[in-house]
Amino acid sequence: MSKLLLERAKTLEPLFPNKSTGLFGGKSSGILNWNDIAYPHWHKMYKRLLGNYWQADEINMQSDVKQFETLTDAEKEAYLKIIGLLSTLDAPQTRTALLLSLYATDASVQSIMAVIAQQEAVHNESYSYVLSSVVTLNQQNKSFQLGRKDPVLQKRNEHVTNQYNAFVEEPTLENILKTMVFTALLEGMFFYSGFAFFYNLARHNKMVGTSTMVSYINRDELEHGRFISELFRATLAENPEYNTPEFTEWVYDTFKTSVENEIEWSAYVLKDVDGIDLVEMAGYVKYRANKMLRMLGLSEIYPEYTENPMKWIRAYVDNFDGTKTDFFEQKARNYTKTSDLNGFDDL
Numbered sequence: 001m002s003k004l005l006l007e008r009a010k011t012l013e014p015l016f017p018n019k020s021t022g023l024f025g026g027k028s029s030g031i032l033n034w035n036d037i038a039y040p041h042w043h044k045m046y047k048r049l050l051g052n053y054w055q056a057d058e059i060n061m062q063s064d065v066k067q068f069e070t071l072t073d074a075e076k077e078a079y080l081k082i083i084g085l086l087s088t089l090d091a092p093q094t095r096t097a098l099l100l101s102l103y104a105t106d107a108s109v110q111s112i113m114a115v116i117a118q119q120e121a122v123h124n125e126s127y128s129y130v131l132s133s134v135v136t137l138n139q140q141n142k143s144f145q146l147g148r149k150d151p152v153l154q155k156r157n158e159h160v161t162n163q164y165n166a167f168v169e170e171p172t173l174e175n176i177l178k179t180m181v182f183t184a185l186l187e188g189m190f191f192y193s194g195f196a197f198f199y200n201l202a203r204h205n206k207m208v209g210t211s212t213m214v215s216y217i218n219r220d221e222l223e224h225g226r227f228i229s230e231l232f233r234a235t236l237a238e239n240p241e242y243n244t245p246e247f248t249e250w251v252y253d254t255f256k257t258s259v260e261n262e263i264e265w266s267a268y269v270l271k272d273v274d275g276i277d278l279v280e281m282a283g284y285v286k287y288r289a290n291k292m293l294r295m296l297g298l299s300e301i302y303p304e305y306t307e308n309p310m311k312w313i314r315a316y317v318d319n320f321d322g323t324k325t326d327f328f329e330q331k332a333r334n335y336t337k338t339s340d341l342n343g344f345d346d347l
Contacts, residue, residue, distance in 0.1 A: 003170070020105050023234060024235060086194050096183060180228050193269070287306070
């Protein structure tokens with residue numbers, strides 16, 4: 001793959017057309033007319049993202065304040081560690097979304113990524129809001145230090161960290177594609193053992209305010225995952241020289257390593273929590289990985305986990321997960337897949 005560094009998109013370039021000639025490395029004036037964009041259905045996605053607007057302090061945490069002290073020691077520890085995990089991953093997402101938009105030469109992508117960046121900032125603020133409701137400032141700070149100090153969490157995040165930093169240091173199209181793969185993993189798999197913990201508390205009528213907030217975050221992440229997956233596939237379609245067996249194998253290897261690390265982390269943080277079967281949790285992680293691979297245009301790597309093994313979680317996830325929308329109904333051009341085995345699959 002080429003090591004050619006991309007230049008940041010010009011803010012305004014009146015000599016170029018308004019409709020972009022390419023997502024990255026193309027030509028565009030910078031003027032956005034949503035009625036004349038290369039991928040018309042992305043306006044619908046933009047509107048869906050806007051429709052998800054919410055703020056953390058709209059959620060009533062009064063019952064959670066009272067209930068936190070009644071949690072078991074294992075539940076309290078998992079609660080604080082998982083909030084630490086989520087904050088570690090969501091904070092960089094704001095920056096990464098903005099960085100992707102700086103190199104995008106399609107103004108519609110810039111606008112969508114701006115909304116995604118704003119929502120990731122809300123997510124990160126929500127973790128501060130939740131912790132400030134239930135624990136002291138000292139305990140809050142300890143949770144937010146976990147991403148820098150906990151060895152299991154550091155191992156889990158290492159590959160994401162390395163790729164995100166590689167994109168900053170070398171803004172090539174290859175690094176943009178790889179960064180989108182990790183972003184899809186974050187939005188569609190990495191968060192889900194943490195989400196499951198809070199949903200498990202809620203199904204036992206514990207910390208329902210926190211679970212409500214997490215469900216809003218979950219809904220946002222599903223939309224982010226949809227768009228990033230489409231952007232990835234469209235970028236490959238426009239740049240077929242990157243659609244190689246070697247790159248496909250890299251994606252598969254990245255997913256396999258990420259699944260192993262996620263299962264290790266979930267076993268570490270959830271091992272003493274009542275109500276969560278760690279074998280089911282490992283299956284759920286693989287199930288989520290299969291879904292994200294299909295969205296990226298690849299085939300499943302865990303054929304025994306095509307169905308959700310954690311049936312109870314459907315009450316919290318599938319109300320978003322099962323939304324049936326054909327995003328390709330108005331597509332402007334054909335997408336090529338990273339393999340011929342599978343196409344787009346709803347989250």
